[in-house]
Amino acid sequence: MNLHEYDKMSKESILKYAQKFVDKSLRDVLGINTCEEINKKILKYKGRRKGFFGDLVEEYIFGISNNNYAQADFKEAGVELKTTAIRQLKSKKYSPKDRLTLSMIDYMTVINENWETSSFLEKNKLLLIMFYLYEEKQNLLEYKFKIVELLNLLSHISNADLAQIQQDWEKIVNKIRRGEAHLLSEGDTLYLGAAPKASNSKSRRSQPNSIIDAKPRAFSLKTTYLNYLIQKFIGKEYTYSSLLNNKTLPLTVEENINKRFESYLNKTNYEIEKELGIEYIDRPKNHRRLLINKLLGATSNKIEEFEKANITLRVIALEKNGRLIESISFPIFKYKEIVKQIWEESDFYRQLSEKKFLFVVFQKTDKDYDILKKVQFWNFPMKDINSVKWVWKETVKRIKNKKANKLPTIKENIISHVRPHGRNGEDKIDTGYGTLEVKKCFWLNAKYIQKQLEE
């Protein structure tokens, strides 16, 4: 392998060169002495430096020194280099380990930009992405590159995706303009997110129009959107139903949804079923969900745009008196694993900060029909995060104190609680201290969700 032999003026040459490293690791291509030199650096940083692998690739594979300023890595060709980790699932499918971090958000200057001439587009419109297979506790030198592709944000993705990314960018920038950079959350947006990017959880930056300092953040492609790109790169396009099956509807997701529901709101489920051509002899239990699927033009519970944007659709049936009585569950946690996590990197924190919900609200009546009341996107507001942090920390503390049977109840916190969620009372897992306990998960309290729906 001849290193550094490419034309840095030409994106084709850069790509062709980079693709030679597919199925190879740094150790495969660098000499013994160089590997020794890198090993010394690894020891020095003890794995504490994020982005270290990317720096190594820039330096040793491409022979460019790493830079922090807002200019592309391959300046002349306008190409930005990204190295990012993928995992291989049991099903052999590749999936991204993380979001793909793009450029840092400069809160002070971004508010004066517009999309077409934004520094975001300037820096990220052409990305050379090198996906490598990550395995825990493996030496960086052994990571093997698996997929190497050039991604042109302006021409390689669909018009709808680009329109959505533009809308996401504008949503983020508008929030900063309002002096709310400290309230940014990845759940605010769909494909492009404002991801936290700090050397430590304490670091803060000043923002315009507010005296409150905000976490440093970078524009990033969400994990779920990156997953879609990966499948596309390896030739496996998503086959789920798309919201764009009807060409007269808007390109961006929220507008598309609002438009679809417009004419059905305040109608009964029977009326809507009739309009959509649904007829039952025996009404199935999930009839509300089936109605919504049909309304969205979906043939299963999965919808392309929702998968890409990490949106979960929840059908809510309010009681006759308007009360919401059921809380909302999150995935089961494993006692042995949650005690090893830290809050900012915990599953629950990630779910709250990255996920978006689409609530479709029905109201039950005295009769045997429901009324479709409203459709609302919702993501967890970051101003409430400290309350949930308490619940999470308390949960971890109690498990560590061998009290997995006494986790925070709904009375202990107004936003969240812990409750069983197994198949039945016998569906138990290891507590990590020699006993078994029924599977449990975090829930968002029904009352809290109801308040959110009313706001």
Added chain:
DNA sequence: GCATGATCATGC
């Protein structure tokens, strides 16, 4: 009416 624990239906 609500807290709490439990379980069902469905589909991946």
Added chain:
DNA sequence: GCATGATCATGC
């Protein structure tokens, strides 16, 4: 076989 979404059962 299991996670997920949705709902039920019981008792205070």
